[in-house]
Amino acid sequence: MAYVSDVSYGAVPVVRRRAVRTVTRIADAGGPLRAGQVFRATLAGVVAWYLCIWGGLSSEPYPAALAALLCVRSTVFGSFSSAASYAGGCLLGALIALPVVFTSWPTYAGLAAVLLLSGLAGGSRLFGAHGMHVPATALAVLVLARGEVQQQLVPHIADIVVGAVVGVLFNLVHAPVRLRAAESAVDHVRSELAVVLRGLAGALADGEPPEERLGRAWRDPLAARVRTARGELEHARESVRWNPRRRARRAARQRLDEEALSALERLVDHAGEIGRVLDRAVPPEDFRGGYARLLHSAALCVRECRRGFRHPLLDATRHGWEALMRDTDARHHRHGPGSEAGRAVLAVEGRLLLLLDRALADLDRPQASP
Template sequence: MTQDSRRSARYADVVSRLRRDPFVVQTVRSTAAATLSYVVALWLSSEPAPLTAPLTALLVVQVTLYSTLTTSLRRVNSVVVGVLIAIAFSAIVGLSWWSLALIILASLLVGRLVKVEEFVPEVAISAMLVLGVTQVAHTAWDRVLETLIGAVVGLLFNLVLAPPVWVDTAGESIEDLARRMRRLLLDVADEFAGAPPVERAAAHLHEARRLDNDVADVDGALRTAEDSLRLNPRVKEGLLHRIVLRTGLDTLEICAVVLRVLTRTLTDLAKARAGDELLPRPTALVLQETAHHTADAFVSFAVLVTVSGSEEAEAAEARLAGELRAARARRGAAADLLLALALREPDRWQLYGALLAEIDRILDELDPEHRGRRLMEELDRQARERRRPLTPRRDRSAPAKG
């Protein structure tokens, strides 16, 4: 390959990564929509500098069509409510320090009642800006017009130039999470055959705790992907895509919690051994083999829930099933050895049993049949939600995950 060819390949790779980056796409789309809305507002509004229109476009043009639509509706609603409050106050009391306090209080309360969510302050801002001018009615409706222009331009921008579908980005995030979990489990398995100091075992525990942040990051990417599938004309079976990805992440999140418990058990075992080998070598080797197959199953599971083609999915499921079979076979041998060890050292049987129970839980969570049942339960729940009549929902606290 020539130097020019390598340079072209690197350039194409950089461009491809930028086009898949939600931040870059959002920046370009927001800039274009805001500029276009300002040009349209100059034609339609009597204001010399109708900056409310591009401001609205910046706020409503989101990474996905669904979030753009919902944001634009809340934004327009907040401005209209603020304008109406300002008109009512100007007709009754005018502007003074106490009327300003009243209008802010009323705007924030009304904004909460009309459910504009993050745009509650916008209700008060619109009311104050309109109340502070002399020609209240004229300025009020100009502000509404500019807001409508920005919202409509932003919405049409996403309808004409449909935003990307971020499923691939979310899938890459899920696979990256699975690979980090694999590396951690392999590192933990390496300690079984040695005599790690407590500090090193505790370092694995801290690394497992950091997986919570990784799960949160992947959850954010997945939420963006879920929104990109809603109301997107280029996507068929969007509900199924969302549920497959969501249930896959839920499984990995549970496994991350169990992995953290496993590192806790390793740390406790290191403390109990006080510098001696954690396990006899035959037992350690069998547990290492079990952990290696289980670690590989993490990646195969992530590939299974993120691939789009049926042939790729079948291949990933076959690999996952093979790794789980191998892990369970070695797990049986490890169970016999750990039982004999617990009989010789009854004061540590809880730790040996915990090692086995935590590996069992991970294998059960990754099992394709377990995943299939969870997927069907979620599809049934979604179907029931769609058939349910619209009734007021009661607030309830979500149960904590395992």
């Protein structure tokens, strides 16, 4: 039976099932967020163009519209950073080329000096993705004659500044926050891990290898979910950086569950190791039933693994683990600690109990109140 993480919809029509999956994929990928960013960038470009014409800065203020488009980002901090690097890069490129324009007509030596300096400056980490605008602006300035600097360069730089400011203001007015996507990604990890633990329990109870129940590559989608959740958590934390909305910052502190995700990451590693142990050997039947019940209980605890909540089943699961540990110790001594059967008990059952003990300890760590 292959590992399937999608929810079973029973008799729901195929069309509705596909529609639900499509909407889920779009939401997980941040589709609405990107659409909102494109809309804000478009509106910011139009407003920057109108302001430059209305203020008499230039008749065709395309640099203002371009700067506004480039400075509308998915986060407030990203918008500030993009505005500073883009406007600063263009201004630095102009400053590098101006001495050559005013001292002499650009020669090969002057062109080489401008390209070298602007290229080195543009490659700095300070300008990030906008570093290419340093040499591009420097080359554009070299084309100007001395008398055209004030008539063309000054309005050009002014348009860029206006566009960058408009882009930042649009992000400040509607500062996007990605808390919901991060919460959803962490919840997906909980659900996937609970399904895996139940699958391991079912395979163990039936004496099957985990691959028979979960599929050959069952670890890959679980690891992918963890990576996605970690990335969404980083994006959410970045979205409240420099965010002027106090409510958003407070909500981020309450809802971004870093402790739970770290515990889930360790639990995923423990589940993978349990699967590897069961791939190598099948424990005896009197051990399999008790351990399978503990895995089912752990799956229920995983589903509610979050900060500030302690699952009431966790203590009972710990007591069940202790009882199974006593039975395993008794079996080990009955076979003889130095015998081959005794060593086999430690190699399989002892290892499985150790991994489950670590998993239960990790489930107990994020339960402290926030």
